[in-house]
Amino acid sequence: MTAESPAAGxxxxxxxxxxGSESLPADDDTERSPIEVSDLAVSFGDVPVVTGIxxxxxxxxxxxxxxxxxxxxxxxxxxxxxxLSPDAGEVRLGGAPAESLSAREAGRRVASVPQETNLAFDxxxxxxxxxxxxxxxxxxxxxxxxxxxxxREAMDAAGVARFADRAITEVSGGERQRVLLARxxxxxxxxxxxxxxxxxxDVNHAVRTLELVRDLVDDGRAALAxxxxxxxxxxxxxxxxxxxxxxxxxxxxxEEVLTARTLRDAFDAEAFVGGNPATGTPTVTAFGAFGxxxxxxxDGEGESAASPDSRRVxxxxxxxxxxxxxxxxxxxxxxxxxxxxxxxxxxxxxxxxADARAVTAPPFAAVPAERRAEAVSLARxxxxxxxxGEAGTAVxxxxxxxxxxxxxxxxLAASDRVAYVGDDGEGGNQFxxxxxxxxxxxxxxxxx
Amino acid sequence: MSVxxxxxxxxxALAAALLAVVIASAAIGPVRIPPLEVVKxxxxxxxxxxxxxTTSQGVGPLTLPGVTLAYRSPFAFPVDGVHQQIVVGxxxxxxxxxxxxxxxxxxxxxxxxGFFRNPMADPSIIGVSSGAAVxxxxxxxxxxxxSATLTLPVxxxxxxxxxxxxxxxxxxxxxxxxxxxxxYAIATRHGRTPVATLLxxxxxxxxxxxxxxxxxxxxxxxxLRRIVAWLMGHLSGAAWSDVAVTAVVVPPLFAVLLVYxxxxxxxxxxxxxxxxxxIAVERTKRILLxxxxxxxxxxxxxxGVIGxxxxxxxxxxxxxxxxxxxxxxxxxxxxxxxxxVAADTLARAGSTxxxxxxxxxxxxxxxxxxxxVTREVHEL
Numbered sequence: 001m002t003a004e005s006p007a008a009g010x011x012x013x014x015x016x017x018x019x020g021s022e023s024l025p026a027d028d029d030t031e032r033s034p035i036e037v038s039d040l041a042v043s044f045g046d047v048p049v050v051t052g053i054x055x056x057x058x059x060x061x062x063x064x065x066x067x068x069x070x071x072x073x074x075x076x077x078x079x080x081x082x083x084l085s086p087d088a089g090e091v092r093l094g095g096a097p098a099e100s101l102s103a104r105e106a107g108r109r110v111a112s113v114p115q116e117t118n119l120a121f122d123x124x125x126x127x128x129x130x131x132x133x134x135x136x137x138x139x140x141x142x143x144x145x146x147x148x149x150x151x152r153e154a155m156d157a158a159g160v161a162r163f164a165d166r167a168i169t170e171v172s173g174g175e176r177q178r179v180l181l182a183r184x185x186x187x188x189x190x191x192x193x194x195x196x197x198x199x200x201x202d203v204n205h206a207v208r209t210l211e212l213v214r215d216l217v218d219d220g221r222a223a224l225a226x227x228x229x230x231x232x233x234x235x236x237x238x239x240x241x242x243x244x245x246x247x248x249x250x251x252x253x254x255e256e257v258l259t260a261r262t263l264r265d266a267f268d269a270e271a272f273v274g275g276n277p278a279t280g281t282p283t284v285t286a287f288g289a290f291g292x293x294x295x296x297x298x299d300g301e302g303e304s305a306a307s308p309d310s311r312r313v314x315x316x317x318x319x320x321x322x323x324x325x326x327x328x329x330x331x332x333x334x335x336x337x338x339x340x341x342x343x344x345x346x347x348x349x350x351x352x353x354a355d356a357r358a359v360t361a362p363p364f365a366a367v368p369a370e371r372r373a374e375a376v377s378l379a380r381x382x383x384x385x386x387x388x389g390e391a392g393t394a395v396x397x398x399x400x401x402x403x404x405x406x407x408x409x410x411x412l413a414a415s416d417r418v419a420y421v422g423d424d425g426e427g428g429n430q431f432x433x434x435x436x437x438x439x440x441x442x443x444x445x446x447x448x
Numbered sequence: 449m450s451v452x453x454x455x456x457x458x459x460x461a462l463a464a465a466l467l468a469v470v471i472a473s474a475a476i477g478p479v480r481i482p483p484l485e486v487v488k489x490x491x492x493x494x495x496x497x498x499x500x501x502t503t504s505q506g507v508g509p510l511t512l513p514g515v516t517l518a519y520r521s522p523f524a525f526p527v528d529g530v531h532q533q534i535v536v537g538x539x540x541x542x543x544x545x546x547x548x549x550x551x552x553x554x555x556x557x558x559x560x561x562g563f564f565r566n567p568m569a570d571p572s573i574i575g576v577s578s579g580a581a582v583x584x585x586x587x588x589x590x591x592x593x594x595s596a597t598l599t600l601p602v603x604x605x606x607x608x609x610x611x612x613x614x615x616x617x618x619x620x621x622x623x624x625x626x627x628x629x630x631x632y633a634i635a636t637r638h639g640r641t642p643v644a645t646l647l648x649x650x651x652x653x654x655x656x657x658x659x660x661x662x663x664x665x666x667x668x669x670x671x672l673r674r675i676v677a678w679l680m681g682h683l684s685g686a687a688w689s690d691v692a693v694t695a696v697v698v699p700p701l702f703a704v705l706l707v708y709x710x711x712x713x714x715x716x717x718x719x720x721x722x723x724x725x726x727i728a729v730e731r732t733k734r735i736l737l738x739x740x741x742x743x744x745x746x747x748x749x750x751x752g753v754i755g756x757x758x759x760x761x762x763x764x765x766x767x768x769x770x771x772x773x774x775x776x777x778x779x780x781x782x783x784x785x786x787x788x789v790a791a792d793t794l795a796r797a798g799s800t801x802x803x804x805x806x807x808x809x810x811x812x813x814x815x816x817x818x819x820x821v822t823r824e825v826h827e828l
Contacts, residue, residue, distance in 0.1 A: 083720045107726025113723060121562075121716055121771035131714050135726030139707060143451060187725070 013094060017410050023447040032095030033058050034191040034222035035080060035110070040089035042075050049075045050246045052265035053089070057191065057222040062214060064233035064254075065226045068267050073226035074115070075192050076243070080224070082106050107135030111187035113180050115195040122167040125179050129155055129164075132186030136198045150186050157212060158182035181209060185216070192216065194225035198232065210236045230284040231276065234258055242266045258282045259356070260331055274353040287433060297373050311332055313440055314379045314415070315347070316408050317388030321422055321431070322347035325388045328433055330354035334440060337382065339375040340407050367407045375407065376414045385415035385441055388431070389422040417442065455775040462782035466547060469786045473546075473793040474539045476814050481531050488525035489535040495519035503648045535543040545686035545750065546792040546804070547785035548694045550757050552747035555702050556740045556766075556786020557758025558777050562712045563736055564643055571744040574737065575627035578657035580748040583623020584678050585664045588671050591615065613685060616678065617693075617749040624745035627653055632737060641733055643719070681754035681805025683792050701743040702781060708736055709773035716771075746782045754805045756812030757784050757791075763819060 033056045040053040050072035057063045065073045078084040080091050082098050091098040099440050101109070111132070132154065133147045143151075155161040158181045163171055168179060177200050184192060194213065198206035214236050217223050227233040233240055234254040242249040242257055244266035250257045263271040269286045273290040276283035315338040322338060323346040329336045331354075339359025341347045351358035359375040362369045380384050387408075412418050418437035422431030474486045481489075498520035556571035564573065572578065593613065631653050635646040661679070668675050711732045714722045724727045748754070765780040791807040 078720070081720075083723050102726075103728045104726035105725055107724060111722075112721075112724045114724075121766070123713075123716075123771055127713075127772060128717075131717065131725060134710070134714050137710075142450070279724050 032092070034094055034132035035224060036090075036092040036095075037076070037080065037092050038077055038092075040076065040091065041087045042072070042079050042084055043087050048087075049244060050079075050243070051088075052247055053243075054248065055224075055241050055251065057224050059190070059220050059222050060217060061238045062217040062223045062225065062236060064237035064240045065224060065243060066228070066230060066233050066240055066266075067249070071243040072246050073243055073267075074195055075225070077112065077226055078197050079407040080193060081110065081112050095336075102137050106166055107187065107189075109189055110191040110193060111189040112193035113177075113184045113195065113197050115199060122163055122169055125168055125171065126151070126155070126164040128168050128179055129160070129182045129186050132183040135187065154182045154185035157185055157216075159208070174202060174205050177201055178205065178209065181212075190221055192221060192223040192225075194223065196226055196228060199228070208230070230258060230263075230279075233281040234284070235276070235279050241284040253283055260286055260333075264331075264333065270328075270333070272327040272331040272354060274327070274350065274351075285327070285331075289329065309441065311440055312381060314338070314375075314382035314385045314411070315388060316379075316385060317390075318342060318345050318347055318409055320346055321389040324351040325386060325421070325431075325436055326350050326354055326356050328436055329386070329440065330356050332437055332440075337378040339378065340371055340411075372407045372410065375411050380414045380416075382415065383440065384417045384419055386436070386439060387412070387414060387418060387420045390435050451772060451774050455778060458769055458775055459778040459782060462779055462786070466782050466786045466789070469789050470543050470547060473543050473789050474535050476793055476797055477534070477539060479531070479534055480542075481535060485527055485531055486535050488523075488565045489527045489532045490526055490540065491523040491569075492521065492525055492532060493536040493540075494523060495521050519564060541688045541691045542683050542686040542792070543789055544691050545694065546683045546789045548682070548691070548698050548786025549747040549751045549754065550761075551702070551781045551785040552694075552698050552756065553758040554761040554787070555705055555777060555781040556744040556747070557784075558762040558773065558780045559705055559712065559736055559740045560758070561762050562716055562738070562773060563733070564647055565716060566647065567763070568759070569647075569741065570755075571747070572654070572753070572755075574646065575631045575653040575657065576624045576741050576744040577748055578654045578661070579627020579630075579743060580620040580624035581679055581753055582627070582657050582664070583619035583621070584749075584752065585661055585668075585675050586623070587616050587619040588674050588678065589664050589668050589767060613687075613690070617690070620752075621745050621749035624748060625741060626740035628737070628745070637750045640730060641737075643733075644738075677803055678752040680803035681752040681753055681808070682690050682803045683788075684796070684801065686750065694746055694750060697746040698743055701739045701746070704735065704739040705743070706774075706777055708739075709777050712736065712773045712777075752803075752805065754788065754808055756808045756816070757788055760812045760816045760819075761787055764818070764821060767819075 001283075033311060035055075035057040037055045038055055041051040042049050053072075053076055054065065055065075055076075057288050057376060065076060068260070075084065079086050080098070082091075082101070082103070085099070093101065093106060096105075096109075105410055126214060129151050130143065130147075133143065133150060134194075136147065137143070152161075155164055158178045160175065160182045162179050168176065171179065177197070181194075181197065185193075192213065197210055197213065201209060210232065210378045213225070214225055217238075227237070237254060239252060240254050240257045241251045244264055249266045250262045258273050260271050260273055263273070263284065263286070267286065269288065271284050273282050273284050275281075310333045312335045313329050315322055315329070315336060317325065317338075318341045322341065326336050326338050326347055327350050335356075336351070336354065337357035337359070338347050339357075340361050341358060342363035343360045345360070345364070348358040348360050350356075357378065359371055359378065361371045419442070420435050421439050471483050471486050471490075475481050475483045475491075496519065498518045500518065553571050557569070560569040560571055561567060563569070631646065631649045632641065634649040634653070635641050637645075665672060665675055711722075711727050714725050714727050715729070715732065717725070719729045722732075731809050744758075761778045761784040762776070765776055765783050769775045769779045788804065789807065791811060792804045794811075795802045795804040795807045
């Protein structure tokens with residue numbers, strides 16, 4: 001026939017799946033990382049999108065690619081897929097330079113789940129999943145038993161078997177996302193690329209999808225996923241790569257990477273990173289950058305402590321209101337301390353997450369003298385002492401020697417400047433972020 | 449496997465339908481001939497090679513200079529000699545031409561709709577029909593000048609010695625390919641051919657060539673009538689030699705398209721995803737475009753611009769057999785053959801013969817409207 005078969009030109013490693021479904025090319029060096037990116041640079045026309053990207057995804061590892069919109073996450077994924085050609089640097093798939101691979105060979109090494117898809121025509125879900133076998137088939141091959149098994153397993157795993165015979169144009173957005181995942185699974189590649197795999201899924205399906213990816217990774221695949229939700233990234237990824245301004249801002253284990261400082265640099269947002277009690281993984285709460293006029297810097301040295309607005313702040317109060325104040329002030333880049341609070345108080349826990357100093361004392365007992373002295377000393381060094389909620393009212397009430405209120409009075413006495421927030425006199429404990437931050441900056445009526 | 453079996457099933461059924469339409473069509477005309485006699489006449493005309501002879505002249509359509517294949521007729525049914533002549537000599541070439549042209553246009557239309565992911569795409573979308581029209585019209589207007597170019601050394605030392613009709617077809621074919629290549633070249637940057645750009649370049653080139661055709665018509669003088677007839681599409685005057693040329697060109701190109709049917713399915717997901725699924729996208733696009741342009745050019749070179757076959761037949765068949773091109777492409781092609789043969793039978797059945805293009809458009813457009821109104825066709 002006039003058509004040439006690419007199989008003929010691909011060399012011996014293109015014999016379709018005779019050796020089983022996990023048909024890595026025989027000459028593939030399985031020691032090599034499934035995905036290696038070194039010094040990658042991509043530009044659109046004259047506009048550089050990413051530069052100097054280095055990343056590596058090992059077998060059994062799920063790497064999350066996070067970063068603000070426009071940071072180049074999708075661009076990096078596309079460069080790995082081979083749909084963009086890099087201006088510099090190299091992408092290696094299973095040790096082989098991606099540029100040297102035919103589309104077919106690349107399709108047997110890396111499968112991708114796109115963010116969006118244009119699924120035209122009324123194809124059945126099953127037919128879409130079957131298309132995942134394309135890189136394994138020679139031009140004249142039909143689907144063999146291996147292909148049918150792969151398709152069946154992929155549909156079961158992704159939970160699409162139930163609607164396998166419906167038209168793809170008739171299923172919901174979330175179902176469609178899972179069809180695309182099933183298609184990628186049917187490809188049976190050592191690596192998976194996922195671009196916002198849970199963007200259009202409800203919580204249940206989002207979790208199930210990521211658990212499925214997690215399982216696949218634990219079985220030895222490598223996966224690289226662009227993820228917006230930092231909590232999700234922290235929960236499921238072995239490693240997180242933070243992209244910002246076209247470069248890698250940080251990379252490492254989630255707890256190392258997801259810090260208030262990194263997030264402030266990368267996202268230009270004030271963030272508090274705590275521990276999620278249900279999962280034990282970091283959880284990120286972001287605040288819009290307060291006074292963003294000075295927040296957006298181009299230099300990588302934008303260390304939070306060095307920002308001109310950073311103050312030393314001591315927080316007086318306890319429980320959730322104080323915890324909130326500590327978290328928000330720490331996120332804003334202030335050096336925060338809190339105390340004296342009872343041991344095990346919420347504010348003490350948050351202070352630990354925020355790297356803030358917390359002075360604690362045993363609950364329901366007198367404050368030991370050295371703790372009191374420590375708190376007084378912190379307050380003396382602080383630019384401002386913030387009294388949160390009811391603590392303010394209590395201080396003004398009659399204080400007995402040795403109890404917490406008396407300690408607070410001593411702390412206030414030692415402070416340069418005291419600001420009260422959230423004390424409406426009725427024990428409301430309500431305060432807004434702006435009120436808190438203005439109080440610290442000292443441009444508010446609540447100053448002493 | 450199972451898909452190809454389904455494909456073969458539909459193809460067999462639609463091939464049988466095409467055969468039935470061909471026989472029925474050959475029976476219809478000013479002289480009515482019973483279908484059974486048509487079959488006998490056709491069988492009588494069949495020849496099989498019986499060996500190589502160097503002396504005698506062959507009786508079949510293909511005669512080779514010097515060495516000649518000897519043919520033998522396996523059948524000899526008693527058929528009225530006039531009927532035999534009407535069926536085999538007059539009607540059959542025209543009918544087979546119609547089948548081939550319909551087959552080619554429907555195949556190309558199917559591929560173009562998938563390729564552009566656009567329901568309004570048809571074989572002429574990349575300028576093939578306009579280019580063919582310019583070539584044909586130019587030859588009709590300036591036959592002497594263009595015949596002369598064929599003897600120029602540049603074109604080839606051989607004087608092709610084309611008859612007038614063959615000259616029209618030849619220039620139509622060349623025009624079609626030049627236009628298609630021009631559209632492709634305009635839309636290609638840095639080795640990539642974005643489909644949207646291709647579509648727009650096709651529109652631009654078609655518009656420009658439309659202006660050229662209009663100008664040529666102004667210059668046409670008394671040949672205007674021929675031009676109009678050609679532009680409306682026609683199958684009259686088809687000779688066995690025309691059928692032979694088309695029959696040699698169309699099937700291999702169709703085979704190429706069929707081989708790439710699965711790739712075309714994957715291409716429907718979008719080029720980026722197709723690439724991720726192991727399709728060499730740009731190469732596949734070139735092959736699909738090239739084969740479609742050639743098969744369309746082969747169709748329109750002889751028959752002129754016959755509209756709607758390549759547009760509605762794929763839509764109709766997609767409703768019946770589904771979107772998988774491995775099934776759809778052969779089904780639509782065979783149905784396109786039947787459709788055009790039936791339309792041409794209608795065109796010549798009346799007292800005055802109509803150009804078949806009028807019939808396909810007159811029948812096809814209302815049917816398409818019906819599909820639109822009933823929401824059977826609303827998107828790809």
